[in-house]
Amino acid sequence: MKKIIISCLVTAMTMGSMAQNVKIDPEAVLLLDRMSAVIGDLHSCSFTVKASIDTVDKELGLLKYFNTSEVSMVGPDKMQVTTNGYRGHRGFWYNGKQLAYYSFTENNFGFIDAPGTIMETIEAVHEDYDIDFPAADFFFPYFTDDLIESSDVVSFLGKTFVDGRDCYHIAAKNKEMSVQIWIADDAFNLPVKFAITYYRGDHSSQYEGSFSNWKLNPELPNAMFEFTAPPGATQLTIISKKGN
Amino acid sequence: MRTYNKISKVSLAIVLGAALVMSPLFVAAQRLNHAPAASRTAPSRPSGGQSKSINGGSQRSPSRNVGNNNNAGKRNNNNIGNRDNNNAGNRNNNNAGNKVNIDNSKKNVNVNIDNSRNTVVRRNNINSYHGSPYRYGGHRYYCHHAYFYHPYRPFYWGPVWHPWGFFIATLARTAIIISIANQQYHYDQGVYYVASSGGYTVVQAPVGATITTLPEKTETVVVNETTNNYYYGGTYYEKTDKGYTVVAPAAGTIVENLPEGGEEVKIGDQTYVKVGETYYQPTQKDGKNVYEVVQIEDDK
Numbered sequence: 242m243k244k245i246i247i248s249c250l251v252t253a254m255t256m257g258s259m260a261q262n263v264k265i266d267p268e269a270v271l272l273l274d275r276m277s278a279v280i281g282d283l284h285s286c287s288f289t290v291k292a293s294i295d296t297v298d299k300e301l302g303l304l305k306y307f308n309t310s311e312v313s314m315v316g317p318d319k320m321q322v323t324t325n326g327y328r329g330h331r332g333f334w335y336n337g338k339q340l341a342y343y344s345f346t347e348n349n350f351g352f353i354d355a356p357g358t359i360m361e362t363i364e365a366v367h368e369d370y371d372i373d374f375p376a377a378d379f380f381f382p383y384f385t386d387d388l389i390e391s392s393d394v395v396s397f398l399g400k401t402f403v404d405g406r407d408c409y410h411i412a413a414k415n416k417e418m419s420v421q422i423w424i425a426d427d428a429f430n431l432p433v434k435f436a437i438t439y440y441r442g443d444h445s446s447q448y449e450g451s452f453s454n455w456k457l458n459p460e461l462p463n464a465m466f467e468f469t470a471p472p473g474a475t476q477l478t479i480i481s482k483k484g485n
Numbered sequence: 486m487r488t489y490n491k492i493s494k495v496s497l498a499i500v501l502g503a504a505l506v507m508s509p510l511f512v513a514a515q516r517l518n519h520a521p522a523a524s525r526t527a528p529s530r531p532s533g534g535q536s537k538s539i540n541g542g543s544q545r546s547p548s549r550n551v552g553n554n555n556n557a558g559k560r561n562n563n564n565i566g567n568r569d570n571n572n573a574g575n576r577n578n579n580n581a582g583n584k585v586n587i588d589n590s591k592k593n594v595n596v597n598i599d600n601s602r603n604t605v606v607r608r609n610n611i612n613s614y615h616g617s618p619y620r621y622g623g624h625r626y627y628c629h630h631a632y633f634y635h636p637y638r639p640f641y642w643g644p645v646w647h648p649w650g651f652f653i654a655t656l657a658r659t660a661i662i663i664s665i666a667n668q669q670y671h672y673d674q675g676v677y678y679v680a681s682s683g684g685y686t687v688v689q690a691p692v693g694a695t696i697t698t699l700p701e702k703t704e705t706v707v708v709n710e711t712t713n714n715y716y717y718g719g720t721y722y723e724k725t726d727k728g729y730t731v732v733a734p735a736a737g738t739i740v741e742n743l744p745e746g747g748e749e750v751k752i753g754d755q756t757y758v759k760v761g762e763t764y765y766q767p768t769q770k771d772g773k774n775v776y777e778v779v780q781i782e783d784d785k
């Protein structure tokens with residue numbers, strides 16, 4: 242039933258937007274708000290993100306690197322992320338007080354004092370340490386507003402089939418980047434895929450990711466967000482950008 | 486033909502060498518822009534306690550005006566990031582592991598010696614580095630060799646060598662006195678001491694100190710095509726008219742072993758070993774785990 246209502250709304254608004262030629266499509270906003278509302282209501286979740294990241298190399302041109310991340314969160318202050326890929330195999334454990342880092346590849350670890358919520362921690366470690374968590378953007382409470390405010394155009398591009406699923410396709414763009422989001426056409430309207438393209442001079446490069454294995458409001462034990470250093474691991478000091 | 490082959494080999498070596506050290510010029514960032522939390526109205530919370538939602542619940546600006554072109558404008562991105570981070574810093578909570586506990590700070594040596602010149606790196610011309618440096622936190626880190634992590638394991642140069650901060654009650658009879666900048670050092674077999682209450686404490690070798698004979702197990706290390714240094718116990722020497730003189734580490738120098746007193750520091754995605762003010766990048770050369778002295782420049 243919900244699916245029918247959203248489809249009808251989308252159809253009606255598409256016809257309206259075509260007549261007005263607006264730069265921010267209301268139907269795109271509707272879908273983004275719907276996605277954010279579902280995410281905002283989650284008390285816990287886990288999912289997998291497979292991402293590719295472009296780098297521009299002076300001699301070799303555009304190179305693509307890959308990683309796969311398993312993410313678990315319990316609101317408001319527990320998160321665990323394990324990533325395997327071009328930066329090696331590493332994990333982060335956030336327990337509401339500190340963020341622990343461990344490199345399985347290098348067998349070393351460190352700690353960062355962290356704020357009291359997941360979102361504040363994500364923001365803080367991005368600012369201070371250049372640590373980014375996969376697809377964290379989708380969890381920002383003002384995701385839709387941020388996208389609207391930073392874009393010259395936000396468009397609903399219709400329905401398509403991606404990663405084996407029917408999806409709504411949304412695109413946004415400003416002078417420096419474009420964003421594409423594919424939202425599942427189902428009862429939950431969760432993100433299926435995203436692609437951020439950066440435009441810089443002669444080069445454009447992309448960060449792309451696909452979601453899978455969504456689990457909504459699972460029961461996750463607190464112990465999984467606590468880190469204990471394995472025997473033989475070396476502790477190191479993690480240097481902040483500001484203190485560097 | 487011989488000349489052509491030689492040139493080809495050299496060219497190939499340069500290309501391969503450059504390929505090994507190249508860092509990406511540009512990495513795609515992994516996130517969108519988000520307005521600072523302070524610029525947003527605080528999200529409403531359910532009564533009776535803190536929200537258990539992962540992100541406090543989805544929020545929508547009351548001033549949002551979708552569909553009106555005049556209001557769908559750009560945001561001043563200069564305001565991103567101006568948040569009070571409440572000093573999110575480092576804390577050592579877990580002592581499992583090989584954390585080195587030698588304290589070589591001035592206060593424990595109980596002498597007022599300015600050793601800052603001893604480990605501040607002598608710089609190269611940055612044009613001698615092929616490829617792009619590693620960048621983090623407003624600095625650029627130059628190395629000739631690619632980053633290759635291997636764990637820091639302090640090296641001991643034998644029973645007569647001691648790390649910084651080590652205390653002994655009496656010196657061997659072979660010890661000699663060396664004066665540098667009005668400070669007296671006691672030198673014995675590659676180790677430099679200063680008098681401290683009740684005995685002698687090992688300190689960093691003072692730049693400018695000259696000895697006539699290098700310690701046993703001193704290695705020759707290559708600084709560049711025309712210069713070698715001599716390395717023992719974490720100290721670098723250059724040959725001079727009067728013997729061998731202590732110098733600061735030169736950027737680009739490769740050493741196999743580092744003394745106790747170093748600290749592994751994670752700078753962005755790379756882990757370096759910091760010994761005094763010198764940063765060493767773990768790398769490999771000819772299949773062997775080694776360290777290269779890093780040249781750090783401000784990122785302007």
